[in-house]
Amino acid sequence: MPELPEVEVIRRDLDREVAGKKIKAVEATGLRSIRRHKSKKAFISAVEGHTIKSVTRRGKYIVMRLDGDTALVAHLGMSGRLLRAKNAKVPSPKHLHVVFTFSDNSQLRFVDPRTFGEMFVTSYLEIEDEVTELAHLGVDPLDEAMSWETFGRLITSRHTKLKTLLMDQKFVAGIGNIYSDEILFAAGLRWDRTADSLSAEEIRRLSRAIIETLNEAVKYRGSSLADEQYVDLFGQPGGFQDRHQVYDREGKSCPRCYRTLVRARYSNRSTFFCEACQI
DNA sequence: ACGCCCGCCTGTAAGC
DNA sequence: TGCTTACAGGCGGGCG
Numbered sequence: 244m245p246e247l248p249e250v251e252v253i254r255r256d257l258d259r260e261v262a263g264k265k266i267k268a269v270e271a272t273g274l275r276s277i278r279r280h281k282s283k284k285a286f287i288s289a290v291e292g293h294t295i296k297s298v299t300r301r302g303k304y305i306v307m308r309l310d311g312d313t314a315l316v317a318h319l320g321m322s323g324r325l326l327r328a329k330n331a332k333v334p335s336p337k338h339l340h341v342v343f344t345f346s347d348n349s350q351l352r353f354v355d356p357r358t359f360g361e362m363f364v365t366s367y368l369e370i371e372d373e374v375t376e377l378a379h380l381g382v383d384p385l386d387e388a389m390s391w392e393t394f395g396r397l398i399t400s401r402h403t404k405l406k407t408l409l410m411d412q413k414f415v416a417g418i419g420n421i422y423s424d425e426i427l428f429a430a431g432l433r434w435d436r437t438a439d440s441l442s443a444e445e446i447r448r449l450s451r452a453i454i455e456t457l458n459e460a461v462k463y464r465g466s467s468l469a470d471e472q473y474v475d476l477f478g479q480p481g482g483f484q485d486r487h488q489v490y491d492r493e494g495k496s497c498p499r500c501y502r503t504l505v506r507a508r509y510s511n512r513s514t515f516f517c518e519a520c521q522i
Numbered sequence: 523a524c525g526c527c528c529g530c531c532t533g534t535a536a537g538c
Numbered sequence: 539t540g541c542t543t544a545c546a547g548g549c550g551g552g553c554g
Contacts, residue, residue, distance in 0.1 A: 244548085303548080319548090320548055321532095321549095356531080356533070357530085401524095420547060511528095
């Protein structure tokens with residue numbers, strides 16, 4: 244769920260809301276959410292008393308830089324939420340696992356029903372040595388401008404389905420099931436096309452579709468689906484779901500050619516596409 | 523290198 | 539109505 248656009252929306256709000264604030268107290272109830280640490284105590288002492296300097300993002304990871312050259316890293320997994328509260332009196336939602344209270348008494352809360360998400364503290368300067376997942380991430384499509392020629396060389400070196408490749412965090416960072424379908428529709432390419440079969444023109448279309456789709460999604464503050472968990476830092480849902488062309492639209496008509504959109508099962512996952520517009 | 527399945531989780535909804 | 543099953547999907551790991 245939270246994919247690059249949703250994580251980016253949260254990052255921007257976090258940078259505005261919590262950067263510069265000092266963490267006065269930390270409460271950790273869900274041990275699974277801080278599973279990289281040996282104990283609750285180890286996590287709390289690494290954070291307490293520190294100030295959040297800035298908030299950046301790498302793929303789906305949120306990196307809160309702390310003073311003392313450490314970083315508080317968050318990955319929301321499938322159902323993780325970061326929520327701001329004015330103070331401790333604001334009622335706690337279900338599945339609240341970690342609470343940071345700042346010196347102005349406002350709070351940052353980590354809520355996660357399915358507990359696939361996590362938070363941990365690591366060295367900021369050696370973050371890539373200590374966190375292999377971050378070191379292995381591919382290019383961030385919103386972060387670094389990559390020429391479509393470079394992108395093309397990377398694509399044609401792989402003999403795998405486009406959908407697999409787009410969702411491979413080591414290839415490009417931040418794309419999940421929703422946006423891979425939207426990107427492939429925008430590019431007019433089938434999910435099961437083999438990467439090394441793409442023409443130069445198709446590579447150009449795909450690289451443009453990645454950037455445009457993700458930028459549009461950020462502009463509309465991400466996607467919140469009916470059964471989905473995503474809300475922003477203030478508890479507000481996104482608006483991009485109303486602009487989805489294919490995702491979760493099986494049986495509805497293609498916005499381009501009006502043919503019925505179909506769903507395929509692939510690796511136990513749903514893929515939505517138009518059989519006419521995507522080749 | 524790639525495809526594919528599993529395990530980790532809970533909430534929701536469809537099916538019997 | 540009430541139980542069971544499927545599904546949602548990010549990600550690492552394992553196996554063929």
